[in-house]
Amino acid sequence: DQMKREPTQEERGKIIRAIAAGDRIGATSIYISITECGLTEAQKFIKALTAELELGNPEKFAKRQHKGHLG
Helix, strand or coil, rough: CCCCCCCCCCHHHHHHHHCCCCHHHHHHHHHHHHCCHHHHHHHHHHHHHHHHHHHCHHHHHHCCCCCCCCC
């Protein structure tokens, strides 16, 4: 199954800013409105993007998550 369309760099930036602000629900909503995909697909994308951002910028993103311990 193919996505309707990929987010542009600008749209991806909006999604990333929402994630950075700790608003994953907002980020998911933005993604759905852009791609017109389903909720499950959007959640998978946001989860993967969040993990990618945390790896690349741990000081900026990882602290948003309330994990029991640090690896």
